[in-house]
Every structure is written in structure tokens, then in C-alpha cells.
Amino acid sequence: MRTERCLTRLDRVFARLDREPERPANLDVPRMSRHRIVLLGATLAFYLAIVWAVVTTSWLVRFDWQVMFFRPYQQWPQVHAFLDYYVVLGQRGPTAVMVAAWLGWRSWRQHTLRPLLTLGAALLLLNATVGAAKLGMGRLGPHYATVIGSNEMWRGGDIFPSGHTANAVVTWGILAYLASTPRARRYLSATSAVVALGVGLTTVYLGTHWLSDVLLGWAAGLLILLALPWCEPLIARAEGWLLARRDALRNRRASAPATPSPAVGAPAFFPPHVAEADTAPAREPVAEPVAAVRPGRAAAHLAQGPHTTRAERSPVTPAGSRRPPNSEHRPPRTTARPLTGA
Secondary structure, rough: OOOOOOHHHHHHHHHHHHHOOOOOOOOOOOOOHHHHHHHHHHHHHHHHHHHHHOOOOOOHHHHHHHHHOOOOOOHHHHHHHHHHHHHHOOHHHHHHHHHHHHHHHHHHOOOOOOOHHHHHHHHHHHHHHHHHHHHHHOOHHHHHOOOOOOOOOOOOOOOOOOOHHHHHHHHHHHHHHHOHHHHHHHHHHHHHHHHHEEEEEEEEHOOOOHHHHHHHHHHHHHHHHHHHHHHHHHHHHHHHHHHHHHHHHHHHHOOOOOOOOOOOOOOOOHHHHHHHHOOOOOOOOOOOOOOOOOOOOOOOOOOOOOOOOOOOOOOOOOOOOOOOOOOOOOOOOOOOOOOOOO
């Protein structure tokens, strides 16, 4: 008897994604155009210029110190509470969760894994490039500066470039990168630029970053967004591999044999001797060895043939009466009655 398998939540998700096996025809995938290559080269030149200006302790470092001594958080204390919450839009954990939820819904609607895979590739590039630059240059922040007017480089810090700023550029800019229409891409690009600009200036206001850290963070995040089309072939292969693994898993589940259910009305328990008698195959009788005979007692003569157990023997009713003989017991006397005739 075969029963229907209960659908799990993962099966329902796959069923929803398989309603339209083809991806939408208007799904626009950005390509590495000449315009994008020019922007990438200009942003890379700006990135290297900021690093060179900080390493050589140029006018940019002196301007960093002037902004730090200005102490913006003391000049406008009324916005301090709001900016403490606003800077969360640049933290990697909360922003990644929010954007991943939105892109997950997009993947559900468009029946493709590309939005989530693109976000994963962008965050991976962000952690690798920005993290390596932070550890390599080791600049100290304004609150930990030791020598006035110095660039505070290679002293064990990790703020150059600004991670909050680069994360805001990449995380919110990925929404504009994945937009399906040019109009949506323009609006989302402007919105993400405003959010990233505000996050960077907020870190300067709070005194956690130099202004040059924020400039380099903007450049680092923009480089990742401009270089993402080079990752599109790898993203497409990863999506194809994941979908193939999903199909293989579903086929394996479908081809698995169903467990037969017990027949209705069958007894749930059988006595051991009955089960053995019903299920065990018939075997030829085998002569069992006789135990050694004790001294002083005659050997017992066993009848040939198989020996049956007591439970298997058929009952035998003894002939005659079962009462023991009694000498005092006598049969009743029968008195002859006279026959009377007519």
C-alpha cells in the first residue's frame, strides 16, 4: 500500500520556483562596457592618489587633523542621537541581512538565484580587498592618534579605508546594479549614493574616521561595483551547478522506493513457536547426539526418528476407567423382578 509523501517547506519553495522554469526575458545583466572600464580606471587612479597623499603626509593629512580638532560632534550635538542610529546603515551585519531579505524576495519572484549570488560575490570581494588594505596599512584612528600632524600609518590600526563607507557603497549600490529597468537603476543609484555619502560623513562627525579614510572607502566600494560584471560568468556557472544539484536531489527522492505498510487486520504479535513454525523452512530430521550414559544405569533406547516437543504431541485418551483399583468397592447388586403376565 503506497501512501502520499508529505511536502516539506523546502519542497514547497522548489515548487514555487518551478512554476516558471524560464527566467524572465527582460532580465538585464550588466556587461563590462567601454564606459564602465573608463570609470573603473578613473576610480582606481583616485584610490591610488588618496593612498599616496596619506603615505607622503601631504596636505590631506593636515586637513584630517584640522577636521579632528574642529570636533563636529561638539559643534552640533543635537543630531548626535540620530546619527548614532543612522551609522548602522553602514554596518556589515544589519545591512547584509536587510538587503539579503529583499534580494531573496527578488529571487523568489524572478525564479533565479542570481541576486543572492551577486550579493555574496560582492561581499566576498569587499571583505578580501578592504580587509587586506586595512591590515596592510595599519593606520590608527583619530581617537588613538599619538603624534599630531603624522599620518599614523603602520601602527597596528585598521581604519584605512573606512569599512562603514565601503560597505554602504557596496550593499546599497548592489540594489541599483541588480535593477531590472533603466529608470529603477537611476533612482536606486541616486538613493544608494546619498546613503553612502551620509554614512561616510557620519563617521567623520562621530570622530571614528579621518576624512581621508572616508574618501578611500568610497573609492574602494565603487571599484567593487564597477568590477562585478567580470564575475557574471562565474555567478552563472554557480547558479547552474546549484540548480543541477537541486534537480538531482529531487530525482533521488522521487526514485526512492516507498516503504510498504502492514496489511490491515494482521496480528501485531506472534508467539515465538508459532512464528518459527510458520516462517522457518522445512528441514530434514537430523539425529541428535545422545549424552554419555551414567555408570550403574542402563542405557536408554530411543526410538528412531525425529523427537517432538511436548506441545507438538497429539493428546492420547487412555482406554478404560482412570479410577484406581479398590478392593472394598463392589459392583451394585441387581435384584430380579418377577414377571407378571396377564
